[in-house]
Amino acid sequence: MSGSYLEQVVQPDTRDTDIPPRLLGPQLERIWGTPRGLWGFLTTVDHKRIGQRYIVTAFIFLAMGGVLALLMRLQLSGPERRFIDPDRYNQIFTMHGTNMMFLFAVPVMEAVAVYIVPLMVGTRNIAFPRLNAFSYWMFLIGGLVLWVGFALDMGPDVGWFAYVPLSGPQYGAGKRSDIWAQMITFTEIAALAVAVELVVTILKQRAPGMTLDRIPLFVWAMLVTAFAVICAMPAIMIASTSLILDRLVGTHFFNPSEGGDVLLWQHLFWFFGHPEVYIIFLPAVGMISSIIPTFARRPIVGYLPLVLALIATGILAFGLWVHHMFVTGLPRLGESFFTASSMAIAVPNGIQIFCWLATLVLGRPVLKTPMLFILAFFFTFVIGGLSGVMVASVPFDTQVHDTYFVVAHFHYVLIGGAVFPLMGAVYYWFPKITGRMMSERIGRWVVGLVVVGFNLTFFPMHILGLQGMPRRIYTYQPELGWGPLNLFVSLSGCILAAGFVLFFFDVVRSMRSGAPASDNPWQAATLEWATSSPPPSYNFSRIPVVTSANPLWDATILPATRGLRVERRELLVTTVVDAEPQARESSPSDSIWPFWAAVTTSVLLVSSIFTPWAVVWGAIPVTFALIGWFWPKSTPEDLA
Amino acid sequence: MIERCVLFAVLSLTACKREMRDLRSDPPEAAALDQVRPMENRIGGAAPRIMYALGQPYEGNAYQLNQGKRLYDWFGCKGCHAQGGGVIGPALMDGWWRYGSDPVSIYLSLRDGRPNGMPAFGQRMTTDQMWQLTGYIRSLGSYRPSTAAPSRNDEMQARPAENRGPAAAALIARPSR
Secondary structure (H helix, E strand, C coil): CCHHHHHHHHHCCCCCCCCCHHHHHHHHHHHHHCCHHHHHHHHCCCCHHHHHHHHHHHHHHHHHHHHHHHHHHHHHHHHCCCCCHHHHHHHHHHHHHHHHHHHHHHHHHHHHHHHHHHHHCCCCCCCCHHHHHHHHHHHHHHHHHHHHHHHHCCCCCCCCCCCCCCCCCCCCCCCCCHHHHHHHHHHHHHHHHHHHHHHHHHHHHHCCCCCHCCCCCHHHHHHHHHHHHHHHHHHHHHHHHHHHHHHHCCCCCCCCCHHCCCCHHHHHHHHHHHHHHHHHHHHHHHHHHHHHHHHCCCCCCCCHHHHHHHHHHHHHHHHHHHHCHHHHCCHHHHHHHHHHHHHCCHHHHEEEEEHHHHHHHHHHCCCCCCHHHHHHHHHHHHHHHHHHHHCHHHHHHHHHHHHHHHHHHHHHHHHHHHHHHHHHHHHHHHHHCCCEECHHHHHHHHHHHHHHHHHHHHHHHHHHHHHCCEEECCCCHHHHCCHHHHHHHHHHHHHHHHHHHHHHHEEEEEHHHCCCCCEEEECCCCCCCCCCCCCCCCCCCCCCCCCCEEECHCCCCEEEECCCCCCCCCEEHHHHHHHEEEEECCCCCCCCHHHHHHHHHHHHHCCCCCHHHHHHHHHHHHHHHHHHHHHHCCCCCCCC | CCHHHHHHHHHHHHHHHHHCCCCCHHHCCCCHCCCCCCCCCCCECCCCCCHCCCCHHHHHHHHHHHHHHHHHHHHHHHHHHHCCCCCCCCCCCCCCCCCCCCHHHHHHHHHHCCCCCCCCCCCCEEEHHHHHHHHHHHHHHHCCCCCCCCCCCCCCCCCCCCHHCCCCCCCCCCCCC
């Protein structure tokens, strides 16, 4: 009934004021909705569907990487175990690191942002939605390339950082390092695409009135992260491409005898690799800053210092990569500089911690599961931060370099600093994404198991490292005396694994039969809670207008804009600083071409592992896919 | 569809073999690998049976070829044979072989030595090392396309990287005697 009526009423240039309010939702759903079935699945450009997919895929990679970790712990549980042979072990620890860093940690943070940021800034879709679809397919195929390679005994075996000359042509026989390097290309294309979308979405698509000082902190964190991605990822793409060229066509980027440089690899890698740590950590900072005010029942303390700390961290992150290379024999002055900068970054991080603590002290904290994860974060991350300050000092680092002390340190920072807030964020935003609550009772068990399991697993590794146990070894001799502590670590790893199994169980259970969630179950303040749970395809039937930093707490009735067209996908473009309305902008419709572009690009990249000619012949289908994608549609230009 | 699946399965099996790394062979295997049955003139002969049971790993496996290349450096082959072009000793990449180009002949040359200067390495290398070196020497000329090849070393380059073969096509020199 309403469908046929809408077909009669909706003419070109129909505004949302022209049709009855009760028909606004159905009409917007007709325009923004994704068709059912496989075709809809392949063509959709809805940021929520793609974000959801991204999150699920990244968590599947997390589970697979976790299984690899358990295999390693099984092998190391006692001296001279024969469970895994050395070659397989090399592949497994490389896969674990590569998978966790490139296929889980970075993508999952961007994935959450792809879902949440457009809702938080009050717009209808992410900027460049087709690029977003392309990004997901590239990420997925890149992950498959790595894991299929591993299944075919072609998994990389040179560590997640793939130092030359070990990964170079002389020592890295076969195609294993090439698969690693090409997987880098896939994931970095995906990450760069999302970063560009986020920057544009955040700077140009904010709801009217959301001036720079009213942007939610998660959005600020993702803006800084996106800029860090844009500055850091090209370094690793240059490095991995040079490596492939060295291996495939015999160039000499990393061959000292012919004028190349081995250390160049480490510089390029860590110029990306250290900001990468903050690319993972800053989104977590944003998640924490979203969760704490909600559960402390008051606005965040120190909004401005927090934003400045975010920006300072993002900039300082590019000034300390050399602390990964202290044992390569650098000039003393260089070592001192990077020691100082490594310690300096503790300052903005300290500011953040104190702002959060102040918010908790001044508020009335409610200890729900997301909040418990944040408390776990405080405890764990501070330990990781302190061991970080320790290894920032050159003499200490020289002692513990390449030992289990470093393994303990970065797991404390990454799991404590990023995975705990992420799990808290899953419990926090799950009702918004699925419309169902996760179990509070199971959630408390998950927190308990994961936090206790984590600390029992990784704290003893500090001691093992100080006792001299090196990283990346597949076994050790009984006389060294590391056996009992390693057995303890392996058994504690089972507790940690049980926590994750319970977490995944709770996710699946809640998705099917969790208690239905209201629109704003936590009484939070930001815009994503202003729409229904789960949000409709068009996010907001009218774009909200923001008058304060905590719109849902300060306004009893959220004001909204009027006058957007409803017979095409249209959203509002606003100015960068003051978020004044600037233009009505059309938003791209569903398209199959991003999928084909990703498939053809993948064919090119995978074939180029085997022959340089793939770059020539593979470019032809890519060209056709891009022509299809950008074919002029003869639609009129957007109106201001 | 079924053909495609079979093709994929076969391809994946070759991939496995191509990349497999047997870091240390079992002692009985290594002993059996020495059981070559040469012709009376010690040129040519039958390879050990186990070679076929193992799937001829020293011919088409990148890791084994790469190990062979490293042994070529370590055991001073370059002293006489240079990068394969030959100086004091004969060239190894011009398609001309005094004692045969088949694996068994080359293995025998390595193990027992040959008259006029080729020393015996049988007491200095393990059996699988000699087979690795054999595989690498056979790949030097790159006469046939191979999916497995070592790549260049991190040193001054005297010839194009092995994986840019066939190097034989670039050779103008006639077989030297």
